[in-house]
Amino acid sequence: MRVDGTSLHEVLLMTPEAFHDDRGWFTRTFDTAIFDQAAVDAGIDVRSGDFTQDSQSRSRRGVVRGMHGRGGRGEAKLVRCARGSVVDVLVDIRPGSPTFGQQAMFELDDELHAHLYVPPGFLHGFQVTSEWADVCYRIDRPHEPGEDLGVAHDDPDLGIAWPDPVTVVSQRDRSAGSWATLRATLV
Incomplete structure (x- = not known):
């Protein structure tokens, strides 16, 4: 498995090797x-034994899920696309981080099998770029709905350039707040 740093502080991209044969x-x-x-x-404090929950979502082409985050001590996660393909977007919301406010996009699919390690303190979202996609999440603590944070996927201050027209967004995500409002509470 190859592990690479990314343009966002403490975010890692892990790409395993697939072994192919006639099966x-x-x-x-x-x-x-x-x-x-x-x-x-x-220099990351999270270890493999810290992950406590695995979740999976299935979505169709054009769906955007995000931008989600957690308050409190945040939430570390490993994200991968087990079926299909997605463009995964992260925004660093950690005050004092050298990449605070910066975002990055990553292509995750069922061919390279890459995992994205997302440390606590990030907004996370993705758009499905195949007919269907299954996205798997490994999370380091149980979900606490009272700590949920969200910013609209189309917030003009974030200016996320989703690769395809957005087809479906949940009611929760449509009513998410703005980056400006969240940012003011963080600094």
Whole structure:
């Protein structure tokens, strides 16, 4: 498994190797030793044993889920696309971070099998770019609805350039707040 840093402080992209033969392919989707060593090397406090919950969503082309975050001590997660393809977007909302307010896009799909490590303190969202996509999340603590944060996917201050026309957004995401309002509460 190859582990690469990204343009966002403490965000890692982990790409496993797939082994192909006449049956199809096999890949290791997670390895605690590799993750833990990458975390140590990057100065990240989260370890593989800290993850407590796995979740999965299925969405169709054009759907946007996001932009979601957590208050309190935040939430670390590993995100991967097990079926189809998505464009995953992160926004650093950690005051004092060298990449505060910056965003980055990552293509996740069922061909490269890459995982995105998202440290606590990020807004996260994605758009489905295939007919259907299954996105898997490994999260380091149980969901606490009272800590949910959200910014509208089309907030002009964020200016996220979604790759395709947005087809479906949940009511919760349509009524999400603005980046300006959230930012004022963080600094």
